[in-house]
Amino acid sequence: MAEDFGIADLNIEEKLFVDNSHPFPIPKIDDWSLIGLIRHRQLEELRSKITSLNITDEQIELLEDDPDEKGFAYEHLKGILENINYCFENNLDLVSFCH
Secondary structure, eight states: OHHHHOOOSOOHHHHHHTTOOOSSSSOOOSSSSEEEEEOHHHHHHHHHHTTTOOOOHHHHHHTTTOTTOHHHHHHHHHHHHHHHHHHHHTTOOEEEEEO
16 A cells, blocks of 8 residues: 555554454454454544545456456455445444454
8 A cells, every 4th residue: 555555554454453342242353253343533543544545446447457466455445445434424433344
């Protein structure tokens, strides 16, 4: 992300799953799957760090044959950004889950 978007020192996985906190009555997860909760006030901070993240469907399509699977990564980053924006604009918290 630093090279392509000028975003340094941001580990998106760490931001989404940093403390493994969630409001659900399930046991604490020490490994996989991952679940996290970003409160609305924290979304503002994250959103401000990724303002230069602008990924289009055309970029994703151009990168679909990239040997480093950059198109795949771009597609997921675009989805994460859309979810962050939606939650922020609708005064919601963001629950993330990865398995």
